[in-house]
Amino acid sequence: MVRTEADRCPGVLAVHEAADGGLARVRVPGGVLSVEQLDVLRRAASELGDGQLELTSRGNVQVRALTADGPRELSERLYDAGLLPSITHERVRNILASPLSGLDGQSRYDVLPLVSAVDAGLCARPRLAELPGRFLFALDDGRGDLSGVQADVLVRAIDECEAFLSLGGGLGARVSWADVADVMVATAAAFLDERQGQEWRVAELEDGENRILDRIGLRATEDLPAATMTIEAGWHGESALVVTVPLGSLGQEQAAAIADVADEIRITPWRSLVLRVETDPSERLERVGLVTKPDSPWNGVTACAGQPGCAKALADVRADARRVTPRLPQHGRPMHWSGCERRCGKPSGEFVDVLALGNGYSIDGERTGLR
Ligand code: SF4
Numbered sequence: 001m002v003r004t005e006a007d008r009c010p011g012v013l014a015v016h017e018a019a020d021g022g023l024a025r026v027r028v029p030g031g032v033l034s035v036e037q038l039d040v041l042r043r044a045a046s047e048l049g050d051g052q053l054e055l056t057s058r059g060n061v062q063v064r065a066l067t068a069d070g071p072r073e074l075s076e077r078l079y080d081a082g083l084l085p086s087i088t089h090e091r092v093r094n095i096l097a098s099p100l101s102g103l104d105g106q107s108r109y110d111v112l113p114l115v116s117a118v119d120a121g122l123c124a125r126p127r128l129a130e131l132p133g134r135f136l137f138a139l140d141d142g143r144g145d146l147s148g149v150q151a152d153v154l155v156r157a158i159d160e161c162e163a164f165l166s167l168g169g170g171l172g173a174r175v176s177w178a179d180v181a182d183v184m185v186a187t188a189a190a191f192l193d194e195r196q197g198q199e200w201r202v203a204e205l206e207d208g209e210n211r212i213l214d215r216i217g218l219r220a221t222e223d224l225p226a227a228t229m230t231i232e233a234g235w236h237g238e239s240a241l242v243v244t245v246p247l248g249s250l251g252q253e254q255a256a257a258i259a260d261v262a263d264e265i266r267i268t269p270w271r272s273l274v275l276r277v278e279t280d281p282s283e284r285l286e287r288v289g290l291v292t293k294p295d296s297p298w299n300g301v302t303a304c305a306g307q308p309g310c311a312k313a314l315a316d317v318r319a320d321a322r323r324v325t326p327r328l329p330q331h332g333r334p335m336h337w338s339g340c341e342r343r344c345g346k347p348s349g350e351f352v353d354v355l356a357l358g359n360g361y362s363i364d365g366e367r368t369g370l371r
Helices: 035-048 070-080 112-123 126-130 177-194 208-215 252-261 282-287 317-327
Strands: 016-018 021-026 053-055 061-066 095-097 137-140 153-157 162-167 172-176 234-236 240-244 264-267 272-276 301-303 335-338 352-356 361-363
Touching: 021 070, 035 053, 035 061, 035 070, 035 252, 035 264, 061 070, 095 112, 112 137, 112 177, 126 177, 137 177, 153 177, 162 177, 162 208, 172 177, 172 208, 177 208, 252 272, 252 282, 301 317, 317 335, 317 352
Parallel strands: 095 137, 137 153, 301 335, 335 352
Antiparallel strands: 016 021, 021 061, 053 061, 153 162, 162 172, 234 240, 240 272, 264 272, 352 361
16 A cells, blocks of 8 residues: 655645644636636635735645634635635646737647646546645646746647647657647556655656656657746737736735736736736736836745744745845846745746845845845
8 A cells, every 4th residue: 555644735625734824725727717716815815814815836826824714714715716616636736827828829729728628637536636736737838938837747739739748847748639638637647556655746756757658558759848938027919918926925905906907817837917908907007016017126036935924934035025126136037035945935947045044134145234
């Protein structure tokens, strides 16, 4: 029998007890929220938590500082809003999709409709509820924007007929679009079959890609072609506006403004939002502290929870980052603020490392006068 450590990845029903109260993570497949769903989340954060909606690097949303009765009430509200369609599988619905897919004319293939098919396939198989809560599926529309998300099962469009399936970021095989959803679900089942106990990700399995592909009857033919692409704040096409949410923390006024102006909301893995809009809402959004232009100092800046949410934190990094970031020189790299050396939530690749020391901060290892 396979023995595993308990999976401590939080969900809505398995809330993490943080220093400031319960923390619930709401899975949002494809990052897609309707205006009504955003409003349900906003009200829940206000009435049951600390009022903020935290965006995660997997396009999910966290509500924190929940009171003792908060989780039950939250789960009922989310169920009614269609945000908790499966009790058993809620933590395994980690599915990213290129956030601009189908919106800006740059997609080789619009992958968004496949999100529902993968989600339904996952939830229909009872055994897949055993997947680790950090196991990640990603659907890239061909532009290469999801190369850096470290997905366990990544599909990237080649053209309108075929996609490239990559496991653990490495070797993979070509798959026709008609088979993609079934293959992704079968891959997850094969991961469970191959898992010996403590592996949480495909990359942790020895020769995992080949063993999993063997099980599902595919053969690795090539490596994932290199691709890098970031999506900046601003207009992409005529109806998609990318909005940076400073530090990935969406306040009440900001969420209400978005619900007023957008027809649809997509959460990106860079803790920003893609809004489908009919008229230009930039002025309204900038007034409440959101960023709609690519030259803002807030683009690419992230922070861990820090105080008061994390007992290990040496500082209230978010409050300090809010105060200091606009005054810091631009480095041309993402910047991450951490309350301790664990550096939770740091970006992949190179970044400016702002670290709390208890009596100030270092930047890239050099003590500074920042306080
Ligand atoms: S980096 Fe440290 S302070 Fe920040 S959330 Fe992680 S453990 Fe807490």
